Amino acid sequence: MPSAVSSSRGSSAALRLGRFAVMGTVAVLILIAGVRASWGTAHYVMLTKGREQGAVTVESCGEQTCTGAYTPVSPGSQPRAEVVLENNAAVAKGRTYTVVMKPSGTEAVRSGPAGILYAWVPLGGALMLASVVVAGGLLRTRPAWVMGLSGVALVTAAFLVV
Template sequence: MPSAVSSSRGSSAALRLGRFAVMGTVAVLILIAGVRASWGTAQYTMLTKGRERGAVAVESCGERVCTGPYTPVSPGSQPRAEVVLEDTAAVAEGRTYAVVMKPGGVEAVRSGPAGILYAWVPLGGALMLASVVVAGGLLRTRVAWVMGLSGVALVTAAFLVV
């Protein structure tokens, strides 16, 4: 007949294992969401081979987008009278930005180091958020510090470069 002490140890181990499984899943899901949110833009800024590259001289900005003429740099790219660039804190009227055109449309994405870092900002936020889950739920403080500081470094670098 099992004693109350051994029964308590077994249930404690099961709860610990369950907490690790749930918190590990939550942390992984947060990181996957961060990568997925970043990759939507990062794929254009990082994988530029075969894509239309050029410059946009921003003439006007609305609530969510800025527009201006597109001047091509890459071979085969055609000039456009007006392309759309997402209006962010990193875009200002009267400035010219290096861009990559999204296929089949008039949408442009900033390229170069500023565009790459800005595209990965959602991953930086996900790293910071997941670090709290890793520290609190998985009790892995060193890993959490590395994740959190990596996220802060990414967001800070994007802020400084943009």
């Protein structure tokens, strides 16, 4: 007949295992969401082979987007009178930005180091959020510090470069 002590040890181990599984799943889901949110833009910027590359001189900006003339740099790319660029804090009217065109032909994404870092900002946020889950739910402080500081470094680098 099992004693109360061995029964309590078994349930305690089961609870620890359950917490580890749930918190591990939450942390992984947060990171997957960060990668997925980043990859939507990052693949245009990082995998530029065969894509149209050029520069956009911003002529006007609305709340969500800026527009301007596209000047091609890559062979086979055609100039366009107006392309759309996402309006963020780093886009200013009258400035010229290097871009990669999306396959639709009217949308452009910033390229170069600034574009790459800006595209991965959602992953930086996910790393910071997941670090809290790893530290609090999994009780793994060293990996949590590495994840959190990596996220802070990514977001800070993007802020400084953009």
